[in-house]
Amino acid sequence: MKKTILIVDDHTLFAQSLQGLVNSFQEYEVIKVLKNGQELVDYFNSNNKRPDIILLDIRMPIMDGVATMSWLKDQFPEQKTLALTMEHDEEIIIKMVRAGCRGYLLKDIEPEEFLYALESVSTSGYYFSQEIEDVLDHPGTKNYGNLSNREMEFLNYACSEKTYKEVAEEMNLSPKTIDGYRESLFSKLQVKSRVGMVLFAVKNNIVKI
Structure with a gap:
């Protein structure tokens, strides 16, 4: 039986081309193409067949990808969803990953x-494109037993939407000390961005999404 795909993208030409590509794969088929998150909400609320994987754009009218991902996290947390977008923004990637996006x-x-x-999302649960992985320096499952309690606390704050300045205030530390924690974690976790820390924390179940 083929695995089912649902596409959510307001660019009609791209969505149609993507549908053709997916349907050309032997083990996959598109069951529906929707234009925005609200259409997806309506689709799910009408008790239609749920797909194995959702391909979700970010920039859409009415209800964008971030809002849609948040809704899915709340209503259908086990739903596998891949973001497919032109948005290459650290803040958006963090929001999507924290909302349960699998890639x-x-x-x-x-x-x-x-x-x-x-195939990776279907079997192992996560996948990030090579360009994103290059930015993240391939964060995988590593030993984090050498992190101090304060570093773990900082890591949890770093996985929120708080700015580093706000994290410093929450931890009652100076921005310079926070910078030191950040650089220490980059080194210990072998990542080079805040997104890398978030993915590491998610993959190792340090933070709950």
């Missing part, structure tokens, strides 16, 4: 890698 792909991805992404 983040850029729309210029090659078909072969796209198929691999679908």
Whole structure:
């Protein structure tokens, strides 16, 4: 039986091309193409067949990808969803990952890698495009037993939407000390961005999404 895909993207030409590509894969088929998050909400609330994977754009009218992902997290937390977008923004990636997005792909991805992404999400649960992985320095499952309690506390704050300045206030520390924690974690976790820390924390169940 083929795995089912639901596309949510307001760009009609792209969505139709994506549908054709997915349907060309032997093990996958598109069951519906929707234009925004509200249409997805209506689709789910009408008790239609739930897909194995949702391909979700970020920038959409009425209800965008971030709001849609938040709704899915609240209503259907087990739903596997891949972001497929042109948005390459650290803050948006963090929001999507914290909301339960299983992967983040850029729309210029090659078909072969796209198929691999679908298979990875289906089997292992997560996939991020090569360009995103390059930014993140391939955060995987590593030993984090050498993190201090304060570093773990900082890591949890870093996975929120708080700015580093707000984190410093929450921890009653100076911005300079917070910078030191950040650089220490970058080194210990072998990542080079805040997104990398978030993915590390999510994959290792340090923070709950």
